Amino acid sequence: MLNGQKTFISNGQLADLVIVVARTDPGAGHLGISLLVVEHGMAGFERGRNLDKVGMHAQDTSELFFTDVRVPAGNLLGDEGGGFIALMQNLPRERVAIGTTALAGAEKVFEEIMKEIIGRGLGV
Numbered sequence: 001m002l003n004g005q006k007t008f009i010s011n012g013q014l015a016d017l018v019i020v021v022a023r024t025d026p027g028a029g030h031l032g033i034s035l036l037v038v039e040h041g042m043a044g045f046e047r048g049r050n051l052d053k054v055g056m057h058a059q060d061t062s063e064l065f066f067t068d069v070r071v072p073a074g075n076l077l078g079d080e081g082g083g084f085i086a087l088m089q090n091l092p093r094e095r096v097a098i099g100t101t102a103l104a105g106a107e108k109v110f111e112e113i114m115k116e117i118i119g120r121g122l123g124v
Helices: 026-032 083-119
Strands: 002-010 017-023 033-039 045-050 061-069
Touching: 002 017, 017 083, 026 033, 026 083, 033 083
Parallel strands: none
Antiparallel strands: 002 061, 017 033, 045 061
């Protein structure tokens, strides 16, 4: 049974499947963490409110609630207890992508500001 809640979940309102990082063996430390696929419509799985945020308004950010959700064994993603290792293998790539996106946005803002400054003859 899956119980708990998650907050600040990207695309939580629209997703038909969510991957939940869950502690499946409390006594096993980092080897007691597994990835579970929870499907829209499973009893006990509810979406909370769509959260307000500063940027990326086209992508919703939500609360998700899990109350006695029965997750079938077939919905285990990867090996039981392999969730932490899977996260550590994928998070660095995700962080680079987020940093690259932020840098590209900052460069575009800088470029537009410089055009405005030069266009007004304000000099640099």
